[in-house]
Amino acid sequence: MQKLFRKLSVTISAVTMIGIIGFSAVVIAAGSDIKEGKKLAFDRKKGNCLACHMISGGDMAGNIAPPLVAMKARFPDIAVLRAQIADARITNPDSIMPPFEAHGVLTSGEITKVTAYIHTL
Amino acid sequence: MKITMTAMIAALAFMLMPFTAIQASPEDDFKAFKGYFTKKFKDTEVDDFINGVYSIDSPSRKQWDEIEEFPPYELAIETGEELWNKPFANGKGFKDCFSGELSAIRGKYPYYDAKADTIVTLEGDLNKCRTDNSEKAYKWKKGKIAALSAYVAYAGRDNPIAIKMPSSEKELAWYNKGKTFFYAKRGQLNMACADCHIYNSGNLIRSEKLSPALGHPTHFPVYRSKWGELGTLHRRYGGCNKNVRAKPFKAQSDEYKALEYFQVIMSSGLKWNGPGSRK
Numbered sequence: 001m002q003k004l005f006r007k008l009s010v011t012i013s014a015v016t017m018i019g020i021i022g023f024s025a026v027v028i029a030a031g032s033d034i035k036e037g038k039k040l041a042f043d044r045k046k047g048n049c050l051a052c053h054m055i056s057g058g059d060m061a062g063n064i065a066p067p068l069v070a071m072k073a074r075f076p077d078i079a080v081l082r083a084q085i086a087d088a089r090i091t092n093p094d095s096i097m098p099p100f101e102a103h104g105v106l107t108s109g110e111i112t113k114v115t116a117y118i119h120t121l
Numbered sequence: 122m123k124i125t126m127t128a129m130i131a132a133l134a135f136m137l138m139p140f141t142a143i144q145a146s147p148e149d150d151f152k153a154f155k156g157y158f159t160k161k162f163k164d165t166e167v168d169d170f171i172n173g174v175y176s177i178d179s180p181s182r183k184q185w186d187e188i189e190e191f192p193p194y195e196l197a198i199e200t201g202e203e204l205w206n207k208p209f210a211n212g213k214g215f216k217d218c219f220s221g222e223l224s225a226i227r228g229k230y231p232y233y234d235a236k237a238d239t240i241v242t243l244e245g246d247l248n249k250c251r252t253d254n255s256e257k258a259y260k261w262k263k264g265k266i267a268a269l270s271a272y273v274a275y276a277g278r279d280n281p282i283a284i285k286m287p288s289s290e291k292e293l294a295w296y297n298k299g300k301t302f303f304y305a306k307r308g309q310l311n312m313a314c315a316d317c318h319i320y321n322s323g324n325l326i327r328s329e330k331l332s333p334a335l336g337h338p339t340h341f342p343v344y345r346s347k348w349g350e351l352g353t354l355h356r357r358y359g360g361c362n363k364n365v366r367a368k369p370f371k372a373q374s375d376e377y378k379a380l381e382y383f384q385v386i387m388s389s390g391l392k393w394n395g396p397g398s399r400k
Contacts, residue, residue: 060328096316103309
């Protein structure tokens, strides 16, 4: 019984360790993604999201589109958010928002980074 | 129940029919166009739409009014007058190409020329006058052509836009070409003129307030601070196309002539007030 318990606790701590390491790895990757995503979102030649959306920390934002706030509440599923940013026509065929991925304004990798950043807002 | 449903569908189809069966006439389009803006900007007098974004933006209006007291296009009008009066090598001049009062010239354009099946613009006829007299055509977007256009526009200020509404099939074809252009999405950014200048007029794109399309062409050519000089309406069209990463068309191309024709028709009744000054 004692032995079994020890074995179990070892397994558990091993699992926990792996869990923690795995988790922090994800956080680190996402951390740099978020930073780059913000740069891409603010860059006038790239996302230029500020042309239309208010974003906290961004200057001279336009008011054509809804402010990008409380994104986790509005987009619990990040995949839905990504789809909106990749091609806004899925929700509004006449949208003035550029179809970023479909028209090659941003690459697929860049969309992923922008999405990671926007989801933190 | 089944019968009511069928009847309802039939009634619905009947209700929708008029809109699909009959194509909107330019007169109807114009009424809807003007109605949209007068309703959207209730505080703006209809006649004031000729002042572009300043007709809907009181904070920048004051500053602009001050600029217009010593207008930056004054010199260009003088240059235009000199060019207008200077004889060509063959002794003839612009006066020989344009009949009637100077003040009546601006308001004649654009018009449909049935013989050539094209839209004739003021700038087009200015350069035609030169080439007809064995002179080289001026470049289309700025400089001398803009100065001449400014001189003629200035003399023609305050005349109302009294363009003939398209009625023949070919006139309507030009009209519809311009209208389609105006509402079509284009460029890598996939935006239509209407996206910015109808649906989002009055809104900010970055820190720029978007002007209403009603009154767009009245004050051209325009002195833009950004250009530091005068530019024609077609130069502005090219700029707006480039902003959405679309390849601009050439000034005086069929596309831009049709667009000018459509825009002037949509501004019917407003006053010509060129040249103008803008940010």
